Amino acid sequence: MTGSTAPTLLRPFDLLGGWAIRLVASLGRFGSFLGEAFVTMLTPPLKFWAFVDRINFIGYRSLLIILLTGTFTGMVLGLQIFLTLSRFGSEAFLGPAVALSIIRELGPVLAALMVTGRAGSALTAEIGIMRITEQIDALTVMALNPMRYLVAPSIFAGILTFPLMTAMFDVIGIFGGYLVGVELLGLSAGTYFGEMQSFVDMGDVMLGFWKSVSFGIIVTWVCTYKGFHVGHGAEGVARATTQAVVMSSVLILVWDYFLGTVLP
Amino acid sequence: MIKVEGVTKSFGDHTVLRGLDLEVPTGSITVIIGRSGGGKSVFLRHLIGLVRPDAGRILVDGVDVARLGGRALDDIRRRFGVVFQGGALFDSMTCGENVAFPLREKLRLPRTEIAKRVDAALAQVGLEGVERKYPAEVSGGMRKRVAIARALVTEPEIVFFDEPTTGLDPVLVNTIHHLIADLHRRHRFTAIMVSHEIPEIFQIADLVGMLYEGRIVEIGPPASIEASANRIVRQFIRGEPEAAQ
Numbered sequence: 001m002t003g004s005t006a007p008t009l010l011r012p013f014d015l016l017g018g019w020a021i022r023l024v025a026s027l028g029r030f031g032s033f034l035g036e037a038f039v040t041m042l043t044p045p046l047k048f049w050a051f052v053d054r055i056n057f058i059g060y061r062s063l064l065i066i067l068l069t070g071t072f073t074g075m076v077l078g079l080q081i082f083l084t085l086s087r088f089g090s091e092a093f094l095g096p097a098v099a100l101s102i103i104r105e106l107g108p109v110l111a112a113l114m115v116t117g118r119a120g121s122a123l124t125a126e127i128g129i130m131r132i133t134e135q136i137d138a139l140t141v142m143a144l145n146p147m148r149y150l151v152a153p154s155i156f157a158g159i160l161t162f163p164l165m166t167a168m169f170d171v172i173g174i175f176g177g178y179l180v181g182v183e184l185l186g187l188s189a190g191t192y193f194g195e196m197q198s199f200v201d202m203g204d205v206m207l208g209f210w211k212s213v214s215f216g217i218i219v220t221w222v223c224t225y226k227g228f229h230v231g232h233g234a235e236g237v238a239r240a241t242t243q244a245v246v247m248s249s250v251l252i253l254v255w256d257y258f259l260g261t262v263l264p
Numbered sequence: 265m266i267k268v269e270g271v272t273k274s275f276g277d278h279t280v281l282r283g284l285d286l287e288v289p290t291g292s293i294t295v296i297i298g299r300s301g302g303g304k305s306v307f308l309r310h311l312i313g314l315v316r317p318d319a320g321r322i323l324v325d326g327v328d329v330a331r332l333g334g335r336a337l338d339d340i341r342r343r344f345g346v347v348f349q350g351g352a353l354f355d356s357m358t359c360g361e362n363v364a365f366p367l368r369e370k371l372r373l374p375r376t377e378i379a380k381r382v383d384a385a386l387a388q389v390g391l392e393g394v395e396r397k398y399p400a401e402v403s404g405g406m407r408k409r410v411a412i413a414r415a416l417v418t419e420p421e422i423v424f425f426d427e428p429t430t431g432l433d434p435v436l437v438n439t440i441h442h443l444i445a446d447l448h449r450r451h452r453f454t455a456i457m458v459s460h461e462i463p464e465i466f467q468i469a470d471l472v473g474m475l476y477e478g479r480i481v482e483i484g485p486p487a488s489i490e491a492s493a494n495r496i497v498r499q500f501i502r503g504e505p506e507a508a509q
């Protein structure tokens with residue numbers, strides 16, 4: 001990079017301008033990476049077995065952590081909401097309160113954060129190592145598009161697996177609330193599930209669904225991009241992995257708020 | 265014929281190539297020697313279209329690789345085989361799958377034909393029985409040979425070797441060099457190799473070019489390079505320390 005040639009007084013503006021240009025350029029690269037991935041996804045041939053492998057990598061191998069966190073999130077919610085509602089004599093609303101919290105908000109967000117920690121970081125590290133060991137270059141010089149083999153199947157798998165994992169998180173979370181509310185604290189099962197049916201509608205489920213689909217895109221997009229544009233050596237991979245997890249997590253929370261205000 | 269004309273490349277303030285010129289005759293083994301960090305690998309990456317020059321032309325049979333993109337670049341790359349410095353084997357695949365990969369994905373051959381060609385490719389680099397092993401399960405020398413088998417299995421016209429013997433012991437260095445020479449005799453591909461295995465590399469090279477400060481300062485048959493009057497070339501091939509300059 002060439003050093004600043006601006007007069008001393010103007011140097012801060014020169015640096016700020018340079019920083020802004022680099023930021024816009026990197027955002028452009030980030031956006032065009034997703035565009036290229038979608039174009040590759042929508043044009044044949046689809047690398048079917050690479051896609052199946054990514055479903056296994058992102059989805060199936062994250063199941064245990066999803067079920068575990070889902071159960072305990074539901075149990076914590078069941079306990080805390082029961083204690084709060086009992087102050088107003090409204091324990092009957094425990095079912096809908098747990099279900100709405102999980103289906104609309106906690107299910108998509110926590111499932112996405114968990115998958116980011118488990119699969120997203122591994123995705124960045126795997127692609128990053130392929131980059132620094134010239135495996136991606138090897139694909140390129142074989143006249144094979146690395147986007148088709150590495151990125152498109154991951155994003156496609158993210159779109160498919162995130163809603164499925166969110167659904168599992170929701171179901172097991174509601175069951176966790178049932179364990180605490182009904183089995184431990186004595187609420188009747190009929191009240192827990194009956195009130196849930198009255199208050200939870202399809203709009204709530206769809207909100208969670210659209211959130212999980214968009215989180216699937218965000219996490220796989222960020223993590224494959226960071227792996228693809230990794231720096232040098234092991235330190236570069238370590239830095240890219242950390243950045244991928246932090247950036248995915250922040251984007252999940254920001255996008256969650258945005259969707260929460262836009263969607264009904 | 266590969267012809268490189270005035271290739272210049274800078275990364276920020278650092279200029280790596282300064283108007284590099286080179287002619288590689290068809291069917292020859294041309295070796296580029298030069299100091300570590302001198303831009304040999306960067307130059308090789310220009311030849312295979314992974315890096316674009318700031319100025320200059322890279323002509324492969326009259327077509328400028330530096331100006332190509334998309335399908336036209338892919339078409340010309342189908343004529344290439346590349347052996348990367350570390351082998352660049354796909355570590356999620358077995359050695360056999362690595363060699364089969366370009367046949368399956370590039371040439372889309374039937375399974376029986378692929379199996380036959382993989383066996384033949386591994387046999388000609390002296391590796392039988394490693395098909396089911398992963399790259400991490402075989403030695404460094406074996407990995408290099410699998411990488412050579414993968415690069416040659418599609419019978420490319422031009423093969424690029426980026427320091428194919430780095431990190432190997434002297435016996436393995438000579439084994440790999442003789443293997444490359446033997447394969448070259450059989451397949452008659454054009455080979456461009458980056459190496460600093462001096463003087464071993466002189467045994468197999470048709471032409472040796474010395475890259476120094478971004479330019480080819482001397483090129484010729486191994487005997488003429490060994491007898492060079494150029495101080496930089498002499499210092500490099502004799503391994504004289506910098507203080508002796």
